[in-house]
Structure formats: structure tokens, C-alpha cells
Amino acid sequence: MLITFKSKAAADVVMYESHAKPILDLLHKDPARGVITAAEAGEAIAALEQQINASKAHEAAEALARDVNAHHNADVDDHNHEKIEAVSFSARAYPLLDMLREAKKGGYDILWGV
Template sequence: MLITFKSKATATVTMYEEHARRILNLLHKDAKRGVITASEAGTALTKLEAEVAESRAHPTSDEVQHDIHAHHGDFGDDNEHEPPQAVSFSARAYPLLEMLREAHKGGYDILWGV
């Protein structure tokens, strides 16, 4: 399922719910419907930037690497797909992080599920 974040600050940001949920849980927000008000944006930005920095400090876990390799053959001979690449949390969070920065600067709310 997809979540589309909307704000007057930037273009919309769409993420898979499973990836957005980590961010929304960090901000104590519901994944189905919610708002990050302009007054909350500064705190949300600080929390998300700290989580991104923390995720960059720790490389992809062995468990994740095992899952990637398990789905692409023992010898990397999966001819039907591109080589596996893990997408970091910071890369997934970047569009929403930029939206938060612009919303904070402009004093705009961010909405989803409405």
C-alpha cells in the first residue's frame, strides 16, 4: 500500500507504507491518516535527521544481506533481474526529509491519508 504525503511546501511524496511506517512510528504518528503540523515540523525534522545519521553509522545487517542473496541465487546467476542492491534508510527517507525542511521553513503542515 502507498502513502502520499502532501504539503503546500513541496510536491507530493509517495512511499510504500512499510517504509513510511518506520518514519511515522519514530514521530508517533498513525500510518493511515495524520498530520505533522507546522509547529511539530522542527521537532520531527530533528528526530528524523538523528535517525538518518544513526542508520548511516551502522551498515546493512548480515540478516538483510542474507535475505538479498537468498532471493538472487547462490552464484548470483539470476539472469532475469538486476544485481541486488540494498536501499538504505537515509535514501528512502530523503524525499520526506526534504519536505519536512521546506514545510518547517515555510510554516506549512504535512498531511497524508486525507
């Protein structure tokens, strides 16, 4: 299922629900329908930036774990490694973070599920 974030401040941001849910959980919002008011935007920006910084600190370790699990397991020991192109939390969150910043500047709300 898709979630479309709408605001007068920026173009719509569309995300799969499975990708938006961790962001909305962080902001204590319901994925089905909700609003981030202009007054809440500052706190939401701070929370997202903090989570992005924390996730960047763990990206290398997570990539290594994925590589080991993909190529060195009970069934196979594959030394021809393919580069894993995982999409990070920061990459997924950035469009909404950008929308939040613009909404805060303009004093607009962000809505979804309406």
C-alpha cells in the first residue's frame, strides 16, 4: 500500500507503507491517516535528523552483516561477492524531511490518508 504525504509547502511525497511506517512510528503518528502540523514540524525534524544520524553510524556494520549472511552460510561459501545496494533509512526519510523543513518555513501542515 502507498502513503502519499501532501502539503502546500512541497510536491507530494509517495512511499510504500512498509517504508513510511518506521518514520511515522518515530513521530508517534498513525500510518493510516494523520497530520503533522506546522507547530509539530520542528520536533519532527529534530527526531528524524537524530534517527538519520544514528542510522548512519550503523550502516557499515549492517552492510557487512548482510554480506556475510548472503555469501557465507551453511549452504554455500561464495567468494564472488555482489555489491548489495540497500536503501538506507536516511535515503528513505530525506524526501519527507525536506517536506517537513519547507512546511515549517511556510507554516503549512502535512497530511496523509485523506
